Each structure stands twice: as C-alpha cells, then as structure tokens.
Amino acid sequence: MIRFTNASVVYPGGLKALSGVDLTIEDGEFVVIVGLSGAGKSTLLRSVNGLVPVTGSVTVNGAEVVGASKSEIRAIRTDIGMIFQTFNLVGRATVMANVLMGRLSMVPRWRSMLGLWPAEDRELALQALERVGIVEKAYVRASDLSGGQQQRVGIARALAQDPKIILADEPVASLDPVTSHMVMRDLQRINRELGITTIINLHFLDLARAYGKRLIGLRDGQVVYDGDIADVNDDDFREIYGRAITPDDLLEGAAT
Amino acid sequence: MTSLAQRPLAPTQSRQFTRPILAAIGVAAVASVAFSIPLLWGALIGLALFAGLALADISRATIDAIVLASVGAAAAWWFDSVLDGRSAAIELLISLRAGLGWLVVGATVGAILVLRRPTVNPVAVPVTAVSAYLATALMSASGASVGVLADLEARQLREGILQVLGAPFHLVIGLSVVAVALAIVFGYLAQSAAVPGVVGSALFTLVAYNLVGFSVAEIVAETSRVGDLAREFWPPQWTWPKTIGSEPTNVIIEPMIETLQIAVIGATVGCLLAIPLAFFASRPTTPTEPTYVAARWILSVLRTIPDLFWAALFASAVGFGALAGALAMIMFSLVIMAKLFSETIDSIDAGPLEAARTSGARYTQVIQYGAFPQVLPTYVAYALYIFELNIRASVVIGVVGAGGIGRLLDEQRTFFQWDRVMAIVIVIFAAVIVIELFSIWVRRRLL
Amino acid sequence: MNRPIAPTAPRVIRWVVTTAIVVPFVWAALGLDVSLDRLVEAPGAIWSRVASMFPPDWGDISEILGKVLESVNVAWVGTIIGATLSLPLGYLAATNISPRWVTGPVRGLLSAIRAFPELVLAIMFIPAFGLGPFAATLAIGLHSIGTLGKLTSEVLEGTDAGPVEAIASAGGTKLQQLRFGVSPQAMPNIIAYWLYRFEINIRASAVLGVIGAGGVGDLLIGRLRFREWEKAGAVLIITVAVVLIIDFASSAIRRRIITGHSGTGRVSKALSLLVRPRAT
Known part of the structure; x- marks a missing residue:
C-alpha cells in the first residue's frame, strides 16, 4: 500500500510541483495518472521512490520515504521497478546486461563488481524477458532494438527486480500508436498475472480509458479527480485539463 | 517611388582606431628620444595619451591634457627615483614598485574614458590601470632578467644610454604605457577584446623575445655551419665501454627497455587510478557536490605540475631509480587520463544512471553498470593514447635520476659525447615511432 | 519461446x-x-x-618570480614560432586542401618532429646554441610545429565543404576558397589550439630548466639537489599558482573564441564583466 499524506514537493529553484496531496493506493491496483505537462505527474511518481525532495509523508508498505536515510531509501527502491519515457537503457550493453541491472540491489557488491551473476539472477532476468516476449534478443546490443522492443527491455528490467510496485513514467510517449498499445497491454497483463501495483503516467486520454482501472487527475500539483475510470466523463477531463479536449490529447487523434 | 529602409551603420570597426594609436605612439617616441629628463618625458607621455584620446574624439578638454601630463610626469619621477642610485641588478620586486606610478596613469586614462563616455562600464578604470602597470613592470623586469640593468647608474638611465630592445629604456616603458592604455580604451569603444588582445600579445612577444635572447641571425649563422655540427653528431657511436677499461658493448638497449617498462607501469596504474577521480569530477556521476568541487580542484592543481617535476620530487623522496620514474609516470598518466575521461563522462546519457538508482543499486553499481559501459570505448582509446605519451615522457625523466634511457642521455651530453647522444636519440626515435604505429593499428581495430 | x-x-x-x-x-x-x-x-x-617542504621559505621569491617569468617567456615565443610555422604546414597536410603527394611527406615530417620530446631537441641544440633560454625556445618552437601542424590539419579536414563549393561555383579561385570558405570555419579552433599549446609549453619550458636551459626547472632541481626542501616548496607553490592562473584565463579565452560567447564558469563571468557596457 502506498499512502500520501499532505505530500508536497518544492524544487530547489522554488518551483512548487506538488502541494498537499492525500492519496491511498492499495496493493495490486492499476492506476493511471493524467494531467497536462507540468501538472506534477512525474513528480508524484518520483516521490514514491524518493527521487524528489518531498515533504509531508509518503509511506510505501509502511516504510516512510520522507526523511529516510540513504540505505532506507535503497531498501524501499528495491521493491519498486521504474519504467521511463526514454527507456534509459545502456545502448552499448546487451539486453541481458540491461535487465540484470534490475538485480543490482540484490547481489553482493563483489559479485556485481566482477560481473559474476548468480545463476538464479540470470534465470530471473531471462524469465522477465520471456514475460515481455523478447527473450530471443537477450544477447543483442540494446541500441540495435526498435523503440518498442527497447521499452519492453525496460519493463523486463523492472520485472527482474521482482517488484511489488511498478512506476511507469510516460512509458509510451516515445512510441508509435501500434507499439504503444502493445506496451500498455504488456503492463496490464503483468498487473493482472503478478498482482504488481502499477502506477502509470499517461498523456493520452484514450489510452487511459482503454487500459486504466482507477484514474487520478492532476492539475497544478493537486489531485482534482480520483475515481473509477468507467465513471469519468468529458466534463471531468475538462476539469483536469482546464480546457476542452483536443485531438492532441488522444493517441488516435495525434497519430492522424 | 518606394521608400527605402534606412541602412544600418556598420558596427564600429577596430580599424578606425589604428590612426590615433599610431599618432600617439609617434608623439611619445619623438618626445622620449629628445628628452630624457624624468619630469619632461613623463609629461610628454601624458600628452601622447591625450593626443590618442583626442584623435578618437573622446576628449579635447584642456583640463584632461593638464591632468594627464602631470600624472605622467609624477609617474616618471617616481619610476626614476625608485630606480635611482641602485648599482645592483634590478629585481622583479623593485620593478613592481617602480611601476606603481604607471598604475595611476592608467587609472587616469580609464577615468577620462568613463567620464566622457557614460556608456562605458566603470570597470574600465581598474582594467586600464592594472594593464598599464603590468606592461611597464614586465618591460622593466625583462630588462632586469637579462642583466641589461646590471651595474646601472641612475645617470645612465637618465641620459638614455641604457638600451632595451635597442631603444632607450624609458622610451620602451613610455611606449608600452601608451600602447596598452590606448588599446584598452579602444577595446572598450569597439566593444571587442581583439584590439587589446592583439596589442598586449604583441608587446608581450617583444618582452619575451628580448628575454629569451632570441636571435634570427644566430640561427642563420648556425645553419651555415651545419656541416661542422653534423660532424659532431655523425656517425653515431653505438657501443662504448660501460666502465673505464672494459670492452665496448651496446649499453643503450638495456635502459631503453627499462624506459618501456616504466611507461607500461605508469600508463596501467595511472589509467586505473584515474577512473574514480574522473567519475568524481563529472557532474552526472559525482556522489556529492563537495566531492565534485574537490576533485576538480585537485585535478587542476595536479595538472600544473610537469612530468619532470614529478620525477625530481619522487627521486628526492624515494631515491634515484626506476621506482621514482614509475611513480612520476603514474602521476603524469593519472592527471591526463582523469581530465580527458571526466570530460567524456560529462556528456553521457543520465537515463541509465537514474534507472540503476531507482532499482536500489549502490553508488559503485550505478557507476559500473549505468555509466561505465557508455564510456568504455573512449576509455580504451584514451588509454592507448596515454601509453604513447608515456613512452615519450618516460624517455626524459631519467635526466633527473628517475631511471631509463634519460639517465644515459644526460650522462653523455654532460661529457659532450655528441656521437653517442646521436645513437641514443636514434634508438628513442625508433621506439617512439614503432609504439605509435602499433597504437594506431590497435585503435583502428578496436573502434 | x-x-x-x-x-x-x-x-x-x-x-x-x-x-x-x-x-x-x-x-x-x-x-x-x-x-x-x-x-x-x-x-x-x-x-x-x-x-x-612546509612551511615554504619565501626568502628568494623575487628570483623565483623572475625564473617563472622566464619560463613563461620561453613558452610564449616557442608557441608563436610553432603557431606561425605550423599554419602553412597544416594547410599542406590537410587532405581536403592539398594533393596527396604533398600531404604524405608533410605529414611524415610533422610526425617525425613530434617523435622527439622537447628535452631531446634541446639537448641536440646545445652544440649549436649553447645552454640557455634560446635553445629551449627553439626546441619548444620546433616541437610545437609538429603538434600544432597535426591539429591544424585535423581542424581543416573537419570543416564543412559546403561554403567552399559555393565559392567555387561562383568562380572563386583556390586561394579565395581557402580564405573565405575554409579559414573562417577553422580559425577559431586553430587559435584555441595555440592557446592550449601555450599552456602545455609553459610546463615544457619549466622542465627544460633541469638541463640548465633557463626557467624555473633549474631552480627546483638546484633546491632539491642541495636539500633545501623549504625553498623547493616555495618554487613549487609559485609555479603551481602562476600556471593555474594562466590555465584558468587561457581556458576561459579559448571557450570564448570557440563558442563566440563567454562561458558560464566563474572565470569566464569575471572576464566578461570587464568588457560589458554599463547597463542603461
């Protein structure tokens, strides 16, 4: 369970990105966060694993993120897999090496130093690759893959952590519509099959409608909508966006 | 008829200031040669400065002329009285003290500029002052260091007997002040650093040229007796007795191998030690801000110490021999590698680092898995390059007792055995070329 | 699967x-x-x-400053020799400018020059010019021709061929193509390399002092030989300080020359403050 209590984020430059957020996300939920760019979606996601200077209280399965020491933060992060808009793969390294990065916090320091990965970690990495269906590319350079394949490697890296929570920050924003749907389906399936709590930032409303269960709308760093995605109507979106919906807000609209 | 848009004026060209500068320098030159009485030549230099300002349309006020002339006279008087009565060689510190008057002259010129042209930044005053001061201090010091001012009598200075660059001493000083101060003024007007930059460089070249005793004539003269010189070096003597009375043997190869070994050790250890320092000294990978600043400073400071200084220092600490040489080469490689490598790391993609961090990895793991693969090929290329540099550098460290072929080279040149020196140089040349070809070959296959 | x-x-x-x-x-x-x-x-x-070496003995600071100045002077004149002579050689060694039968030998000459460390060159100059700053200047100048020539040719080869083509198609001669097509692109980088070479040459000329060819190396070796550690410390500290100042200034100027605007570093900011017009 993730619980935000009066959580705020002010960046060193003075930019207030999140103000007084109260939220509870139960285990196994599939949550989609929408909002304009700059509304605080990324910040909300990153306050879960302590990547941003957050005040108030954020607890992850009972562990407090705010004011946690370095090693406490590391322990929290071990259970949280993250997926990025730009994939954040090491292009020169093999897919396998990238997926194994998810295991770094679990292996002894000397083993990672010498690159002597235990067999069970390799097995976990291969299983993760199988789950996203690109195990045959395991020994290919990451930079040689297409965008969609790279993002699946990103998902596999998160899965290799054997996480309880997955945070996905605009996972399809750099992908074409067809691949976007594939990646979203992968995430949905993983959530259902493994029961991993999944929180996704999305820009496109139709993708949010098609795959989300619970929808959280952010505007100017505050939660302005929180409810079942089936109940949401165009007025709610107008409230979240502060304007009418345009084709740019839809994946299909943007594609045409 | 359509109305034409108004044509813009050409931006201020530095060329338009050439005439005033040359005119002012001319006035100062004539004046200084004619009169060597301090108050007089100082006043004339002040007037020359005024002429420059007037020709550039900055000031035509009589009061400015009077102020400049009096400040100039005072500066010259001070200059003369500090140097007065010294029969020993003038030292740098005395030069610095004697030039203080010109600081005031420079400040006056800057002040007139700022007063008459309100758009000019008031910083111009100290800039002009310090530049004029440095110019005179350098000029007089350059005279001092080559000993022109040795056994100087104040009378000689006054009578203009003393020569720097073939001209009377005070003329050189006056011209420097005029050239530098006016160049700065026009630099401000043209809003370009090029004018003062070029004038300053030219003056410094004169100083330096004079100081190092450079002489084209000597080069020409030596070239004409190149045959005699060649006979000293040729034919190279490949073998000679190691100790007096023993059979002549080839004593070059063994120290050359020692040099290679020193280079290998230096490059390997230095490049390894450079890795952590480089990651600390790069923005994306530094653990904390203080670490970053400290690493940068350490690198900047270590970079200023030349290879042979390291060798001399280590030789004095751990004794003469290969150990001192290896240590020196380690420092040499470490500094260059850390600098080059940290610049490469600065430009890496921070995404994988974030990905590693969010999975809960420790600092060393983030670096090893997120950053290192990105920069590995560049690292290898740099390591080979540094190995090449090491060969060249390790050849010479023996001169200060740090082992290798340099020791032999120094020994033979001390005894003027130029034919043996030639043999050693040929061996060095061959080794360097072979290593370079090898390194190029490897790099081509790697990348 | x-x-x-x-x-x-x-x-x-x-x-x-x-x-x-x-x-x-x-x-x-x-x-x-x-x-x-x-x-x-x-x-x-x-x-x-x-x-x-601590605390250093500042007793002969005047002599040390004089020697450091001598090293800087040797480096400066050496750099100027290297810069002037390497420029034409750089053009001759650039494959996009000169024909192959010219670039080959010129490149060979440049790398042959580079193969000799400054110190070896200085030693070879002793019989002709004696020991002193003059021999050191020649050695540094000659070595700089080798390194700067190579860098110059690389900069020239990295220039965009577009402007040259434009001038050629407008009927420009080969020399005009170089003057207006190639040089404007290359000169900022070439000048930046001169300054960089000057930084390196200061270290090289300091080193040449150890064989008695003038400069601060002479002083350091003497102090170490006579075990005057505190005095050696003073020599070292002053050398580091002077070279550090020159390094900072030089790299700020280099950045200014290459990018056309001043950088964001502290030194660059201070330098740009000196020339900025007063705010109105």
Missing part, C-alpha cells in the same frame, strides 16, 4: 584484453629493479618529503 545461447565471443575478447593488459604489466613490474620493501616505504617517504 526458445532462449538463445549466450555467445562466447565477448568472453573470449574479455580474456584476450585482460591478458594483453596483465602480461605486459607483469613483465614491466618484474623487470624493474624495485624491491618490495622500497615499494612499501614509498608512501611514507613521499609524505615526509612533502611535509618537509
């Missing part, structure tokens, strides 16, 4: 590379006449040598 078999090539490469590094290293380490106990004692010895 079938799992692929892990390829063996990377592992083989890893072994080859490891061997290629370890074997020469072991050869070198065993070949050097360094006993283990001397190695163990080394850190302590170095530390005590550094400690013995």
Whole structure:
C-alpha cells in the first residue's frame, strides 16, 4: 500500500510541483495518472521512490520515504521497478546486461563488481524477458532494438527486480500508436498475472480509458479527480485539463 | 517611388582606431628620444595619451591634457627615483614598485574614458590601470632578467644610454604605457577584446623575445655551419665501454627497455587510478557536490605540475631509480587520463544512471553498470593514447635520476659525447615511432 | 519461446584484453629493479618529503618570480614560432586542401618532429646554441610545429565543404576558397589550439630548466639537489599558482573564441564583466 499524506514537493529553484496531496493506493491496483505537462505527474511518481525532495509523508508498505536515510531509501527502491519515457537503457550493453541491472540491489557488491551473476539472477532476468516476449534478443546490443522492443527491455528490467510496485513514467510517449498499445497491454497483463501495483503516467486520454482501472487527475500539483475510470466523463477531463479536449490529447487523434 | 529602409551603420570597426594609436605612439617616441629628463618625458607621455584620446574624439578638454601630463610626469619621477642610485641588478620586486606610478596613469586614462563616455562600464578604470602597470613592470623586469640593468647608474638611465630592445629604456616603458592604455580604451569603444588582445600579445612577444635572447641571425649563422655540427653528431657511436677499461658493448638497449617498462607501469596504474577521480569530477556521476568541487580542484592543481617535476620530487623522496620514474609516470598518466575521461563522462546519457538508482543499486553499481559501459570505448582509446605519451615522457625523466634511457642521455651530453647522444636519440626515435604505429593499428581495430 | 545461447565471443575478447593488459604489466613490474620493501616505504617517504617542504621559505621569491617569468617567456615565443610555422604546414597536410603527394611527406615530417620530446631537441641544440633560454625556445618552437601542424590539419579536414563549393561555383579561385570558405570555419579552433599549446609549453619550458636551459626547472632541481626542501616548496607553490592562473584565463579565452560567447564558469563571468557596457 502506498499512502500520501499532505505530500508536497518544492524544487530547489522554488518551483512548487506538488502541494498537499492525500492519496491511498492499495496493493495490486492499476492506476493511471493524467494531467497536462507540468501538472506534477512525474513528480508524484518520483516521490514514491524518493527521487524528489518531498515533504509531508509518503509511506510505501509502511516504510516512510520522507526523511529516510540513504540505505532506507535503497531498501524501499528495491521493491519498486521504474519504467521511463526514454527507456534509459545502456545502448552499448546487451539486453541481458540491461535487465540484470534490475538485480543490482540484490547481489553482493563483489559479485556485481566482477560481473559474476548468480545463476538464479540470470534465470530471473531471462524469465522477465520471456514475460515481455523478447527473450530471443537477450544477447543483442540494446541500441540495435526498435523503440518498442527497447521499452519492453525496460519493463523486463523492472520485472527482474521482482517488484511489488511498478512506476511507469510516460512509458509510451516515445512510441508509435501500434507499439504503444502493445506496451500498455504488456503492463496490464503483468498487473493482472503478478498482482504488481502499477502506477502509470499517461498523456493520452484514450489510452487511459482503454487500459486504466482507477484514474487520478492532476492539475497544478493537486489531485482534482480520483475515481473509477468507467465513471469519468468529458466534463471531468475538462476539469483536469482546464480546457476542452483536443485531438492532441488522444493517441488516435495525434497519430492522424 | 518606394521608400527605402534606412541602412544600418556598420558596427564600429577596430580599424578606425589604428590612426590615433599610431599618432600617439609617434608623439611619445619623438618626445622620449629628445628628452630624457624624468619630469619632461613623463609629461610628454601624458600628452601622447591625450593626443590618442583626442584623435578618437573622446576628449579635447584642456583640463584632461593638464591632468594627464602631470600624472605622467609624477609617474616618471617616481619610476626614476625608485630606480635611482641602485648599482645592483634590478629585481622583479623593485620593478613592481617602480611601476606603481604607471598604475595611476592608467587609472587616469580609464577615468577620462568613463567620464566622457557614460556608456562605458566603470570597470574600465581598474582594467586600464592594472594593464598599464603590468606592461611597464614586465618591460622593466625583462630588462632586469637579462642583466641589461646590471651595474646601472641612475645617470645612465637618465641620459638614455641604457638600451632595451635597442631603444632607450624609458622610451620602451613610455611606449608600452601608451600602447596598452590606448588599446584598452579602444577595446572598450569597439566593444571587442581583439584590439587589446592583439596589442598586449604583441608587446608581450617583444618582452619575451628580448628575454629569451632570441636571435634570427644566430640561427642563420648556425645553419651555415651545419656541416661542422653534423660532424659532431655523425656517425653515431653505438657501443662504448660501460666502465673505464672494459670492452665496448651496446649499453643503450638495456635502459631503453627499462624506459618501456616504466611507461607500461605508469600508463596501467595511472589509467586505473584515474577512473574514480574522473567519475568524481563529472557532474552526472559525482556522489556529492563537495566531492565534485574537490576533485576538480585537485585535478587542476595536479595538472600544473610537469612530468619532470614529478620525477625530481619522487627521486628526492624515494631515491634515484626506476621506482621514482614509475611513480612520476603514474602521476603524469593519472592527471591526463582523469581530465580527458571526466570530460567524456560529462556528456553521457543520465537515463541509465537514474534507472540503476531507482532499482536500489549502490553508488559503485550505478557507476559500473549505468555509466561505465557508455564510456568504455573512449576509455580504451584514451588509454592507448596515454601509453604513447608515456613512452615519450618516460624517455626524459631519467635526466633527473628517475631511471631509463634519460639517465644515459644526460650522462653523455654532460661529457659532450655528441656521437653517442646521436645513437641514443636514434634508438628513442625508433621506439617512439614503432609504439605509435602499433597504437594506431590497435585503435583502428578496436573502434 | 526458445532462449538463445549466450555467445562466447565477448568472453573470449574479455580474456584476450585482460591478458594483453596483465602480461605486459607483469613483465614491466618484474623487470624493474624495485624491491618490495622500497615499494612499501614509498608512501611514507613521499609524505615526509612533502611535509618537509612546509612551511615554504619565501626568502628568494623575487628570483623565483623572475625564473617563472622566464619560463613563461620561453613558452610564449616557442608557441608563436610553432603557431606561425605550423599554419602553412597544416594547410599542406590537410587532405581536403592539398594533393596527396604533398600531404604524405608533410605529414611524415610533422610526425617525425613530434617523435622527439622537447628535452631531446634541446639537448641536440646545445652544440649549436649553447645552454640557455634560446635553445629551449627553439626546441619548444620546433616541437610545437609538429603538434600544432597535426591539429591544424585535423581542424581543416573537419570543416564543412559546403561554403567552399559555393565559392567555387561562383568562380572563386583556390586561394579565395581557402580564405573565405575554409579559414573562417577553422580559425577559431586553430587559435584555441595555440592557446592550449601555450599552456602545455609553459610546463615544457619549466622542465627544460633541469638541463640548465633557463626557467624555473633549474631552480627546483638546484633546491632539491642541495636539500633545501623549504625553498623547493616555495618554487613549487609559485609555479603551481602562476600556471593555474594562466590555465584558468587561457581556458576561459579559448571557450570564448570557440563558442563566440563567454562561458558560464566563474572565470569566464569575471572576464566578461570587464568588457560589458554599463547597463542603461
């Protein structure tokens, strides 16, 4: 369970990105966060694993993120897999090496130093690759893959952590519509099959409608909508966006 | 008829200031040669400065002329009285003290500029002052260091007997002040650093040229007796007795191998030690801000110490021999590698680092898995390059007792055995070329 | 889905590379006449040598400043010689400017010059010019021709061919193509390399002092030889300080020349403050 209590984020430059957020996300939920760019979606996601200077209280399965020491933060992060808009793969390294990065916090320091990965970690990495269906590319350079394949490697890296929570920050924003749907389906399936709590930032409303269960709308760093995605109507979106919906807000609209 | 848009004026060209500068320098030159009485030549230099300002349309006020002339006279008087009565060689510190008057002259010129042209930044005053001061201090010091001012009598200075660059001493000083101060003024007007930059460089070249005793004539003269010189070096003597009375043997190869070994050790250890320092000294990978600043400073400071200084220092600490040489080469490689490598790391993609961090990895793991693969090929290329540099550098460290072929080279040149020196140089040349070809070959296959 | 078999090539490469590094290293380490106990004692010895230099003896600061100035002068004149003579050679060595039968020999000449360290060149100049700053200047100037010539040709080869084509198609001569098509692109980088070479040459000229060719190296070696550690400390500190100042200024100017605007570093900001017009 993730619980935000009066959580705020002010960046060193003075930019207030999140103000007084109260939220509870139960285990196994599939949550989609929408909002304009700059509304605080990324910040909300990153306050879960302590990547941003957050005040108030954020607890992850009972562990407090705010004011946690370095090693406490590391322990929290071990259970949280993250997926990025730009994939954040090491292009020169093999897919396998990238997926194994998810295991770094679990292996002894000397083993990672010498690159002597235990067999069970390799097995976990291969299983993760199988789950996203690109195990045959395991020994290919990451930079040689297409965008969609790279993002699946990103998902596999998160899965290799054997996480309880997955945070996905605009996972399809750099992908074409067809691949976007594939990646979203992968995430949905993983959530259902493994029961991993999944929180996704999305820009496109139709993708949010098609795959989300619970929808959280952010505007100017505050939660302005929180409810079942089936109940949401165009007025709610107008409230979240502060304007009418345009084709740019839809994946299909943007594609045409 | 359509109305034409108004044509813009050409931006201020530095060329338009050439005439005033040359005119002012001319006035100062004539004046200084004619009169060597301090108050007089100082006043004339002040007037020359005024002429420059007037020709550039900055000031035509009589009061400015009077102020400049009096400040100039005072500066010259001070200059003369500090140097007065010294029969020993003038030292740098005395030069610095004697030039203080010109600081005031420079400040006056800057002040007139700022007063008459309100758009000019008031910083111009100290800039002009310090530049004029440095110019005179350098000029007089350059005279001092080559000993022109040795056994100087104040009378000689006054009578203009003393020569720097073939001209009377005070003329050189006056011209420097005029050239530098006016160049700065026009630099401000043209809003370009090029004018003062070029004038300053030219003056410094004169100083330096004079100081190092450079002489084209000597080069020409030596070239004409190149045959005699060649006979000293040729034919190279490949073998000679190691100790007096023993059979002549080839004593070059063994120290050359020692040099290679020193280079290998230096490059390997230095490049390894450079890795952590480089990651600390790069923005994306530094653990904390203080670490970053400290690493940068350490690198900047270590970079200023030349290879042979390291060798001399280590030789004095751990004794003469290969150990001192290896240590020196380690420092040499470490500094260059850390600098080059940290610049490469600065430009890496921070995404994988974030990905590693969010999975809960420790600092060393983030670096090893997120950053290192990105920069590995560049690292290898740099390591080979540094190995090449090491060969060249390790050849010479023996001169200060740090082992290798340099020791032999120094020994033979001390005894003027130029034919043996030639043999050693040929061996060095061959080794360097072979290593370079090898390194190029490897790099081509790697990348 | 079938799992692929892990390829063996990377592992083989890893072994080859490891061997290629370890074997020469072991050869070198065993070949050097360094006993283990001397190695163990080394850190302590170095530390005590550094400690013995503090506090430095500033007694002859005037002489030290004079010698540092001499080193800077030697480096400056050497750089100017190198810059002036390397410029035409750089054009001759650039494959996009000169024909192959010219670039080949010129490149050979440049790399032959580079193969000799400044110190070796200076030693070879002794019979002709004697010991002193003049020989040092010539050695540094000659070596700079080699390095700057190579860098100049690389900058020239990196220029965009577009403007040259434009001038050629407008009927420009070969010389006009160089003057208006190539040089404007290349000069900022070339000048930046001159300044960089000046920074390196200061170190080189300091070093030449150790064979008596003038400059601060002379002083340092003398102090160390006569075990005047505190005085050696003063020489070292002043050298570091002066070179550091020149390095900072030079790199700020280089950045300004290359990018056309001042950088964001502290030194660059200070320098740009000196020339900015007053705010209105």
